[in-house]
Amino acid sequence: MLLLQQIINSVMLGSVYVTVAVAFTLTIGILNFLNFTIPTLFMLTGMTGWAIAYWGLPMGLSGPLPWPVALVIGILVAVLASLVVERFTFRYLKTRYGDSTEHAIPLVSSLGFLLVLENLVQIGYGNDSQRFPGPDADLTLNIGGLFVRIPQLVSLLVTVAIVVGLTLLLKRSRIGRGLRAIAENPDAANILGVDTARVVPVVFMLTGLLCGLAGALFAVNYGEVSPFMGEDIGTKAIAGMVIGGLGSIWGAVLGGLVVGLLEMMTVHFFGADTVQVVVWGALLLTLIAYPQGLFGHNSIGKGKL
Amino acid sequence: MSGYMSGILSILAINIIFAYGIFLAVATGQLNLGGAGFQAVGAYAAAYLTATFGLSVPLTLLFGVVLAGLVGVAIAFPILRTKGVYLVLATFAFAEVITGAILNSEELGGAMGISVPAYVDWYVPVIMAVCVIGFVFYVMSTRFGLAMRAIHDDEQVSDLMGVSIRGVKVVAFGIGAALAGLSGGLYAVSYSYVEVQSFNALLSIYVLLYVLLGGTQTAWGPLVGATFFTILPEVLRDALPALKTAVVGLFGDADNVAPPDESWRFVILGLMTILMMVIRPEGLVTRTMVENLQFWKKGATSARREVTEG
Numbered sequence: 078m079l080l081l082q083q084i085i086n087s088v089m090l091g092s093v094y095v096t097v098a099v100a101f102t103l104t105i106g107i108l109n110f111l112n113f114t115i116p117t118l119f120m121l122t123g124m125t126g127w128a129i130a131y132w133g134l135p136m137g138l139s140g141p142l143p144w145p146v147a148l149v150i151g152i153l154v155a156v157l158a159s160l161v162v163e164r165f166t167f168r169y170l171k172t173r174y175g176d177s178t179e180h181a182i183p184l185v186s187s188l189g190f191l192l193v194l195e196n197l198v199q200i201g202y203g204n205d206s207q208r209f210p211g212p213d214a215d216l217t218l219n220i221g222g223l224f225v226r227i228p229q230l231v232s233l234l235v236t237v238a239i240v241v242g243l244t245l246l247l248k249r250s251r252i253g254r255g256l257r258a259i260a261e262n263p264d265a266a267n268i269l270g271v272d273t274a275r276v277v278p279v280v281f282m283l284t285g286l287l288c289g290l291a292g293a294l295f296a297v298n299y300g301e302v303s304p305f306m307g308e309d310i311g312t313k314a315i316a317g318m319v320i321g322g323l324g325s326i327w328g329a330v331l332g333g334l335v336v337g338l339l340e341m342m343t344v345h346f347f348g349a350d351t352v353q354v355v356v357w358g359a360l361l362l363t364l365i366a367y368p369q370g371l372f373g374h375n376s377i378g379k380g381k382l
Numbered sequence: 383m384s385g386y387m388s389g390i391l392s393i394l395a396i397n398i399i400f401a402y403g404i405f406l407a408v409a410t411g412q413l414n415l416g417g418a419g420f421q422a423v424g425a426y427a428a429a430y431l432t433a434t435f436g437l438s439v440p441l442t443l444l445f446g447v448v449l450a451g452l453v454g455v456a457i458a459f460p461i462l463r464t465k466g467v468y469l470v471l472a473t474f475a476f477a478e479v480i481t482g483a484i485l486n487s488e489e490l491g492g493a494m495g496i497s498v499p500a501y502v503d504w505y506v507p508v509i510m511a512v513c514v515i516g517f518v519f520y521v522m523s524t525r526f527g528l529a530m531r532a533i534h535d536d537e538q539v540s541d542l543m544g545v546s547i548r549g550v551k552v553v554a555f556g557i558g559a560a561l562a563g564l565s566g567g568l569y570a571v572s573y574s575y576v577e578v579q580s581f582n583a584l585l586s587i588y589v590l591l592y593v594l595l596g597g598t599q600t601a602w603g604p605l606v607g608a609t610f611f612t613i614l615p616e617v618l619r620d621a622l623p624a625l626k627t628a629v630v631g632l633f634g635d636a637d638n639v640a641p642p643d644e645s646w647r648f649v650i651l652g653l654m655t656i657l658m659m660v661i662r663p664e665g666l667v668t669r670t671m672v673e674n675l676q677f678w679k680k681g682a683t684s685a686r687r688e689v690t691e692g
Contacts (some may be wrong), residue, residue: 105467109466110511111467111470111471113555123505137558157395165656165659165660167661170448181413181470182659182663184413184470184660185590185594185655186589186655186656188591188652188655189591189650189651189652189653189656189659190656191587191652192587192648192655193647193648193652193653193656196646196648196649197509197649200646208386298472303528307584312478315471316475323467323468333452340397350486351482351486352486353478353481353482354483356476357475357478357479357482360475361472361475361479363462364468364475365460365461365463365472368463368464368468377589
C-alpha cells in the first residue's frame, strides 16, 4: 500500500517534469536547439505571479491581485520573454562560417539569457523563497485508503490536456505541418513555401506557454516560489527528455514520469541527497549506451514528432 | 603587493588555465559544458592528498592533473560517440554526477568541504598559467594543432584527408581535462579550502562563455576571454556604484543611494554574451584578426589572404 501511494505521488511529481520536458523536446526536435532559458521561464512565471499576487502590478497600477489573475499575467510574461529570446537566438543570427561549433550559437545566447533573467529577478525580488498565496494545497481525495491531493490531480489533467493538444496541433494544423517540415529540413521547408520567420516564433510561444503553465502549477502545488526553483526542475526535465529520446513528445512524457518515479524511489530507499547522482547518472548512461532514448531516433530533426 | 591584487592575479591565472582546458575541447568542435566536474576532480585530488597524506604541493598538483586527465580520457571514449546537443548534455551530466558523488562522500567532507593545510602565493598560479599558455600555443603550432583546427572547421573533410578524428578528439579532450584539473588543484592550494558548492553548473557555463566569447579559432581567444571576464567584474565593482550615483545624482538625490546589487555584474555578462552572438558569433579574436596584426609579416599575410579570399 505504501509503495502504491509512493507510485501515485511520483506520477504527480512527474507531471510537472513532463510539461517542462515537452518544452525542451519541442525546441530540440524542431530547431535542434537546447534552450537553456526554459528553466528560467518556468521560474519567471512563478516569481512574477507571486509578486503580482503579493504586491500588485508594478509602478502602482493596482493593488495585490487574486492569485489566478496573477498567474495568468505570469504566464503572459513568460510567453513575451520567450519571444524576446527568439529574436536574439534565431532571428538576428546568421550562420556565416560553417565550422563545427556553429550550432552552439543559439545555445550560448540562451545561456546569456539565463544569466540575465535569473539575476534580474534576484535584483527585483531578492534571493529568498516566498510563500505563494494559492489555494489550500492539502485538499485531498481519499480513494480506498490512497491519498490524492486535488491541486496535483488538476496538474496531471492539465499536463495530459497540454500533451494531447500539442500532438493534435502538430499532426493536424497547417502550422503543425510547417513545424514538422522545418524539423525535417529547414532549407527544403523554406523553398516549399513554409514561412520560417512566422513559424519559428510559434515554437517559442509554445515554449513560453508550457513553461508558464508548469511554473503556475508548481506555484499552486507547492505553495512556494524562489528565483532558483527552475534549476532543479530543469535538471529533472532534461533527464526526462533524454531518457525518453530527444525530440519525441511522447518520449518526454514517459521520461518525465520515469524520472519522477526514479526520484521517489531514490528518496525512499537511499535518502534525498543521492537524487542528483541517480538522475544525472541515469541521463549519462542513457546518452552513452542508448543515445536515441526510449522513443527518439538517432539523429535530430528527422521527422519524429 | 596588496592582498586584493594578489587575489585577483591568482584567480585570473586559475581562470586562464581553466579556459585553456575547455578551449582544447572546443577547438576540436566539442562543446565541453562539464568544466566544473574536471576542475572539481583536480581540486579534490589536491585537497584530499594534502589533508590526508600530507603530500607536498607539487606532488598533489601532479596527482590532480594526472587524475583529471585520466578521467577525461576515460569519459571521452564513450562520450565522444555523441555529437552536438548530446555531447553538451553528456558533459553537463558528467559534471553533475561528479559533484553529486563528492557531495555524498563522507571521505571527501560532503557538503562541509575540506580545508587544505597548504598555501601557495599568487606567483605560483601565474607561472603555471604562463607555462600553460606557452604549451597551448606550441600545441596549436604543431601538426596535431593543425589536425585540431581542421576538425574544428570541417570534420568530414578532415576524415577524408586521413586525420584520425577520434584520436585527435580524445587526446585534445584528455589534455583539456588535465588542464582543468590543474586549475582545480591550484584553486585548492591558493584558497586553502574547497567546497563542492563552488563547482556548480554556473561555473561550467562561465568558463565556456569565456572561451566562446574570446574566440575559438586561435589560441589567443581563451586568454583574451578569461582575462576580460575576470577583470570586468572587478572593474565594475568600482564603476557600477559610481555610475548609479551619477545617474541618481541627475535627479538630485545622490546622497542616500544604496550600492547596486552584485547581480548586475552577471546581468552585464549575460547581455554581452547575447550581443556578441548577434554581432560577432565567432568570438572576439579571429584568425584573420591575428594575421592582420602580424604586421611584420605583412607580405606573407596579404599573399595568403589573396589566396583565401580570391
